[in-house]
Amino acid sequence: MYRVAVFLLFVSTTVRATDVQYCEENAEYEVKVKEVDVSPYPIVRGEPATFTISANTGRRISGGKLVIEVSYFGWHVHSETHDLCTQTTCPVQTGDFLVAHSQVLPAYTPSGSYSLQMKMLDAQNRELTCFSFSIDIGSAPSVVADM
16 A cells, blocks of 8 residues: 555656647747646646746846636636736846746636636736646545555
């Protein structure tokens, strides 16, 4: 049983880099997204989940917003807006940087595939980037009792 418990712990801490698609295919966004890491993957409702965005910018960003839109089977189900400087260190310097967003999804969140769209806006509400990616939300892992 000990080996199984270790394996379940390892699976629950898996990180997955997701495929990112820009909102507008030919847009020249000032912030280029390299990848989004999701941990744990799949996300477990009622447990903390972290999205770490690796990006690059050609200019200094003093502040702004991160806007998140969530869809479930094509239906818009949730929106939230965060101060960019609570998700990364401001000012964001030219070059590579990380944005990390963590939250606990409610226990009643339905399992399945979700689509997230994230927009990063500067302090003047100009769109710096817009991208989307998919995530899977599973249910909490069950505990197997010894027989």
